[in-house]
Amino acid sequence: MGTPAPGFDHPPRPLAQRIGAIAWPSFFAAGVATMVFFAFVDPLALRDMTFPSLPLTRELGYTVGFFMFWLATASSSLFTWWLLRPASRFNRALR
Numbered sequence: 001m002g003t004p005a006p007g008f009d010h011p012p013r014p015l016a017q018r019i020g021a022i023a024w025p026s027f028f029a030a031g032v033a034t035m036v037f038f039a040f041v042d043p044l045a046l047r048d049m050t051f052p053s054l055p056l057t058r059e060l061g062y063t064v065g066f067f068m069f070w071l072a073t074a075s076s077s078l079f080t081w082w083l084l085r086p087a088s089r090f091n092r093a094l095r
Contacts, residue, residue: 022077030070037069038062 013021043061047054056064 026074029073
């Protein structure tokens, strides 16, 4: 194996594969985080402490919580993907 040749450029991945590599792990992590968080926190108690005037149901609390966790974990996955891009595309000589 070893290090690729200096002129080697990794082929770009299809868009669906790039999105899937970010969305699927973050979806899974958000599901686990939602289950753990809401095992200890009641969405209605959280509503009463934060937005008592809003008519939020327990189901809506679970839904909003899941999407918030998904956003947080997707941003983490996106940042990891960004850091792991092949250096061959970015380490070019200045002209």
